Structures are given as structure tokens and as C-alpha cells.
Amino acid sequence: MKPKLAVFISLMVLFGQTKTVSFLSKNQTFLNFYKTSYVKWSSLLGRLWQSVPFSVGDLFYFLSIVFFLYLFYRFRLGWKSFLWLSLYVNLLFFVFYLFWGFNYFLPKLETYYKPQEIVLTDLHKTAESLLKECKELREAMPEDSLSLQEIDAHINQGLVFLPNNLPYKHRVFSASKASFFSTQLSYLGVLGYYNPFTFECQYNKKMPGVKWAHTLAHEFAHKLGYAPEDQANFIGYLLLEKSSDPRLVYSAKYKALKSVITLIYKENDPTYECYLGGFSLKMKSDYTKELAFEKKYANKVGDFQSVAYDAFLKGNNQNKGLESYNAFVYLLIAHQRAEKKGDLN
Numbered sequence: 393m394k395p396k397l398a399v400f401i402s403l404m405v406l407f408g409q410t411k412t413v414s415f416l417s418k419n420q421t422f423l424n425f426y427k428t429s430y431v432k433w434s435s436l437l438g439r440l441w442q443s444v445p446f447s448v449g450d451l452f453y454f455l456s457i458v459f460f461l462y463l464f465y466r467f468r469l470g471w472k473s474f475l476w477l478s479l480y481v482n483l484l485f486f487v488f489y490l491f492w493g494f495n496y497f498l499p500k501l502e503t504y505y506k507p508q509e510i511v512l513t514d515l516h517k518t519a520e521s522l523l524k525e526c527k528e529l530r531e532a533m534p535e536d537s538l539s540l541q542e543i544d545a546h547i548n549q550g551l552v553f554l555p556n557n558l559p560y561k562h563r564v565f566s567a568s569k570a571s572f573f574s575t576q577l578s579y580l581g582v583l584g585y586y587n588p589f590t591f592e593c594q595y596n597k598k599m600p601g602v603k604w605a606h607t608l609a610h611e612f613a614h615k616l617g618y619a620p621e622d623q624a625n626f627i628g629y630l631l632l633e634k635s636s637d638p639r640l641v642y643s644a645k646y647k648a649l650k651s652v653i654t655l656i657y658k659e660n661d662p663t664y665e666c667y668l669g670g671f672s673l674k675m676k677s678d679y680t681k682e683l684a685f686e687k688k689y690a691n692k693v694g695d696f697q698s699v700a701y702d703a704f705l706k707g708n709n710q711n712k713g714l715e716s717y718n719a720f721v722y723l724l725i726a727h728q729r730a731e732k733k734g735d736l737n
């Protein structure tokens with residue numbers, strides 16, 4: 393078969409795949425079947441690459457880059473290069489949705505919590521209580537850091553704290569792995585990512601200490617099956633919130649505090665500065681380290697990546713795009729209300 397014709401057929405298959413995903417994403421019977429199946433294979437396949445000490449997914453990405461560089465060097469922008477590229481995209485698209493991608497279309501957690509309209513006053517109340525808790529935790533906690541294995545162990549144990557009515561609460565084991573591309577990720581502003589092809593959680597080993605626990609918990613939540621970013625942040629928070637180690641609780645609450653302050657700022661309410669000003673000296677030191685990290689790696693690539701990732705999120709049923717990262721605070725407030733009323737089981 394001529395490469396030109398093969399490219400055409402391959403693109404038609406890709407188009408067919410997008411139409412199939414679009415159709416299935418609206419079919420509730422299929423989504424229920426997918427959810428039940430995901431519990432089984434994420435437990436099973438999730439263990440497959442865990443015993444390998446490095447990221448198998450990163451190795452795959454790295455070899456893919458090398459392969460395509462070679463291909464474009466050898467065939468330039470010829471039909472053969474396009475054929476390989478289109479076959480590769482077809483394969484990734486298929487495996488992505490088979491293994492994980494349909495989780496984007498499961499009912500949102502809002503349907504479980506049925507949050508009432510959350511107003512600015514609620515954000516202020518949450519900011520005040522989080523600030524108070526963060527100050528106390530930061531004073532009480534030890535200064536030394538937990539090891540990666542210890543953080544992972546606490547996160548895995550945190551499954552018991554998830555309410556039973558949530559869609560995913562099954563046993564999946566996660567041992568986070570250092571990314572091959574930590575320096576590059578730092579320039580892109582990425583702290584961690586989940587690889588849906590190998591069920592591995594990767595982290596950026598250059599990130600400041602206060603970000604470790606909540607970042608690893610966020611990636612663990614993706615592995616559990618919570619695909620949207622606000623849900624992963626929320627589940628990550630629940631996994632850490634009741635931990636026996638104050639360092640993990642602090643990491644979760646500190647992250648939630650910064651998110652709620654950002655939401656207050658976005659409401660054009662100037663009082664957000666009062667919360668930042670209320671940070672204790674130790675909290676200010678954590679914040680300064682974060683700013684120094686961001687400043688060290690800030691550049692234009694990060695801006696472009698943000699735009700591209702924002703578009704990806706919006707294309708995958710997350711209408712708020714990058715803003716959805718902070719939106720988990722709304723889920724958190726609704727969860728706390730339900731907890732107070734005794735509506736959770």
C-alpha cells in the first residue's frame with residue numbers, strides 16, 4: 393500500500409475513534425460498565441510496573457522522542473514520517489481511553505455532594521479556619537522531612553478516610569517515581585503527572601518540600617480513577633487530611649489555603665492580602681521557597697504550556713480549564729457541610 397493512502401486510512405481511523413469516544417462518553421450504561429471494569433484492571437495492571445524502580449512510562453516517552461527524531465532525520469517531512477506519526481497517535485488515543493480516559497466522563501463529584509451555592513462569605517470562613525489550622529500545624533510539626541516511601545505509605549493508608557459513597561475507593565498500590573524530566577518539568581511549572589498507559593505516578597524531584605505530600609496524593613487520586621483536576625485535588629486532600637503525621641496534614645491544608653486565597657483574589661476582593669499577611673514566619677518561609685522555585689524556572693515555555701494544557705482540559709470535560717485546580721475548594725466546603733450534618737457514610 394502506498395504511504396499516502398495508508399496515512400489517509402490511518403487518519404480516518406483516528407476520526408472514527410474520536411467519534412466513538414464522543415458517542416460512548418454520553419452512554420450511561422457503558423460508563424457504568426467502564427467504572428466497574430476500571431476498579432479491576434487498575435488494581436491488577438497498577439501493580440505491573442510498580443516493582444520496576446524507574447519510570448517505565450518515562451522510558452517509553454523518551455524512546456518515542458528518539459524514534460521520531462530519527463524518523464524525521466531519515467525521511468524528513470515525507471509520507472512515511474506522517475504514517476508512523478499517525479499510527480502512533482492512533483495507538484496512544486486508543487490505549488488512553490481504554491485504560492483511563494473515560495474517567496473524565498463519569499458523574500462529577502458534585503452529584504455526590506450536591507453543594508449549595510457557595511458564596512464569598514463561605515470562602516472567607518474557610519480561609520480563616522485553614523489559616524488558623526496551618527499556623528498551629530506548622531508550629532507543632534517536626535522540621536525534618538519524611539522520605540518518599542513514608543509519604544507514599546501514608547497516602548496508601550489514607551484510602552480508609554475516603555467516604556464510602558464516592559465512586560472509587562478500591563485498593564490500588566502506588567509507589568511514586570522520580571520523573572526523567574524534572575528540570576524540564578520545572579520550566580513548565582509541572583510538579584507531577586500520572587501516566588495512564590503504565591499506571592505510574594511521577595513527581596518532579598526539584599519541587600519544594602511543602603509541595604511533596606499534596607502533589608503525590610493528587611497523582612494517587614488520578615490513579616484511583618479521579619480524572620478531573622479539581623477532583624484529584626479534593627481526593628488528595630481527603631487522603632492526607634486525617635493522617636497521623638502533621639507534616640502531611642499541613643501540606644494538604646496549606647495547599648487548600650492557597651487555593652481559597654486565589655479564589656478570593658479572583659472575586660476581586662482585596663482582603664485576600666490579609667490572609668497572606670497572616671502567614672506565620674515558618675509559613676512565610678515555605679511560601680518564599682515556593683516563589684524562589686517558580687522564579688528560578690519561570691520562562692515563556694511555561695506560558696505556552698499553560699495555554700495548551702488549558703485547551704486539553706477544556707477538551708476533556710473540564711470547562712474551567714486550568715482554573716479547575718483551585719475549584720476543589722468548593723467540593724471541600726460542600727464535603728465539610730455534609731460531614732457536619734452527618735450525611736456521609
Ligand SMILES: [Zn+2]
Binds near residue numbers: 610621624
Ligand atoms: Zn492532575
